[in-house]
Amino acid sequence: MARAFLVVMDSVGIGGAPDAAQFFNEDRPDTGANTLAHIAQACADGRAEDGRSGPLKVPNLDGLGLGAACRLASGEATPGLDATPAGAWGAATEVSPGKDTPSGHWELAGLPVPWDWGYFPKAEPCFPADLTKLVCVLAGVDGILGNCHASGTVVINDLGAAHVKTGRPICYTSADSVYQIAAHEETFGLDRLLKLCQDLAPTLHEMKIGRVIARPFVGDAETGFTRTTNRRDYAIAPPEPLLTNWVQDAGGKVQGVGKIGDIFTMAGIDECTKGADAKLMEDLQELVGIAEDGSLTFANFVEFDSLYGHRRDISGYARALEWFDLEIGKVLQNLKADDLLILTADHGNDPSWTGTDHTRERVPVLAAGAGAKEAGIMDFVDVAATVATHLGITPPRGRSFL
Numbered sequence: 333m334a335r336a337f338l339v340v341m342d343s344v345g346i347g348g349a350p351d352a353a354q355f356f357n358e359d360r361p362d363t364g365a366n367t368l369a370h371i372a373q374a375c376a377d378g379r380a381e382d383g384r385s386g387p388l389k390v391p392n393l394d395g396l397g398l399g400a401a402c403r404l405a406s407g408e409a410t411p412g413l414d415a416t417p418a419g420a421w422g423a424a425t426e427v428s429p430g431k432d433t434p435s436g437h438w439e440l441a442g443l444p445v446p447w448d449w450g451y452f453p454k455a456e457p458c459f460p461a462d463l464t465k466l467v468c469v470l471a472g473v474d475g476i477l478g479n480c481h482a483s484g485t486v487v488i489n490d491l492g493a494a495h496v497k498t499g500r501p502i503c504y505t506s507a508d509s510v511y512q513i514a515a516h517e518e519t520f521g522l523d524r525l526l527k528l529c530q531d532l533a534p535t536l537h538e539m540k541i542g543r544v545i546a547r548p549f550v551g552d553a554e555t556g557f558t559r560t561t562n563r564r565d566y567a568i569a570p571p572e573p574l575l576t577n578w579v580q581d582a583g584g585k586v587q588g589v590g591k592i593g594d595i596f597t598m599a600g601i602d603e604c605t606k607g608a609d610a611k612l613m614e615d616l617q618e619l620v621g622i623a624e625d626g627s628l629t630f631a632n633f634v635e636f637d638s639l640y641g642h643r644r645d646i647s648g649y650a651r652a653l654e655w656f657d658l659e660i661g662k663v664l665q666n667l668k669a670d671d672l673l674i675l676t677a678d679h680g681n682d683p684s685w686t687g688t689d690h691t692r693e694r695v696p697v698l699a700a701g702a703g704a705k706e707a708g709i710m711d712f713v714d715v716a717a718t719v720a721t722h723l724g725i726t727p728p729r730g731r732s733f734l
């Protein structure tokens with residue numbers, strides 16, 4: 333009987349979004365942003381030589397159709413990626429009015445976001461005074477730091493010392509619909525930070541802010557401050573059943589790997605493993621060995637985005653792609669007959685682009701276990717429909733690309 337594996341390479345976009353002009357980084361529209369093509373180009377030009385060298389080497393992903401999907405989505409060249417695809421491959425276009433992680437994942441799971449998200453203005457202070465007052469009451473502090481749009485690694489280095497001294501949490505946002513709180517794991521306390529975010533979340537969700545994100549960090553002013561893997565997202569719940577629920581309702585087990593549990597507020601998910609991407613890859617490899625018939629394993633690999641895309645680190649992003657390619661090769665070798673594995677992404681985050689926010693892009697859709705096929709340009713919801721159809725479920729939305 334069939335099993336399905338849906339693997340999201342967070343932010344590995346391939347350009348070409350028809351509505352990119354409506355999305356911005358600073359004041360620059362995302363038109364022309366292309367995460368994969370611009371990394372491949374930089375590698376080919378010798379501009380991504382930190383910890384790696386030469387043209388981008390991703391033979392397993394390219395063998396399934398990654399380069400071909402990028403050229404189809406955007407018309408851009410993909411130096412180093414020139415395989416004839418042996419997988420079923422295409423590119424998907426998002427319709428949700430946000431280029432964030434929940435929007436992308438919900439839509440891949442069959443549910444385009446049916447509302448406009450709330451955002452905070454690019455002003456200082458950026459948060460309404462009564463919200464700040466609530467944070468102070470919940471945290472038992474006399475004020476907050478930050479209160480602005482910021483990059484999370486920059487803001488803890490700018491304000492970490494003041495935070496340790498005053499006990500005031502560092503609150504910031506981005507172009508996404510998020511309220512993020514950074515606090516020191518030891519001086520502020522990890523449990524206290526998580527409780528603060530959890531208590532605050534219902535108020536933010538009423539404002540249609542998609543997530544409250546706890547951003548714990550460690551370190552000191554001398555050695556610098558570093559974020560830990562204890563990040564936790566308190567997301568608004570999906571408003572309707574989606575792929576995970578469809579599978580569960582049909583009697584299949586749904587196993588999450590990584591951020592999937594948080595993104596879907598565990599809706600339709602039986603269990604979810606957590607950790608850094610290297611550990612999550614071990615989890616995925618193990619699950620390919622033991623997942624039950626009729627099950628869906630739904631994984632997210634976030635470090636492309638969080639460690640390299642937002643940091644505009646082209647070499648780091650290329651290293652992450654090359655590592656992932658090597659590892660996913662082992663997963664592909666262990667697939668069984670009747671397994672379907674789909675690799676895709678939730679949005680772009682072009683490390684060569686202006687600013688530090690996501691970029692609106694199409695995403696690759698690469699399937700192993702279904703033979704070679706050019707599937708063309710599809711909708712995000714067709715990914716959910718394809719997984720559902722493979723598991724013998726009639727999808728309420730979208731159509732299978734196989």
Ligand SMILES: O=P(O)(O)O[C@H]1O[C@H](CO)[C@@H](O)[C@H]1O
Pocket residue numbers: 433482483484485505506507508509510512545638642689
């Ligand atoms: O700069 P950091 O804290 O990584 O923030 C990033 O992470 C948030 C959640 O994915 C995004 O909204 C983006 O701004």
Ligand SMILES: [Mn+2]
Pocket residue numbers: 342343432433637678679
């Ligand atoms: Mn994402």
Ligand SMILES: [Mn+2]
Pocket residue numbers: 637638642690
């Ligand atoms: Mn991100």
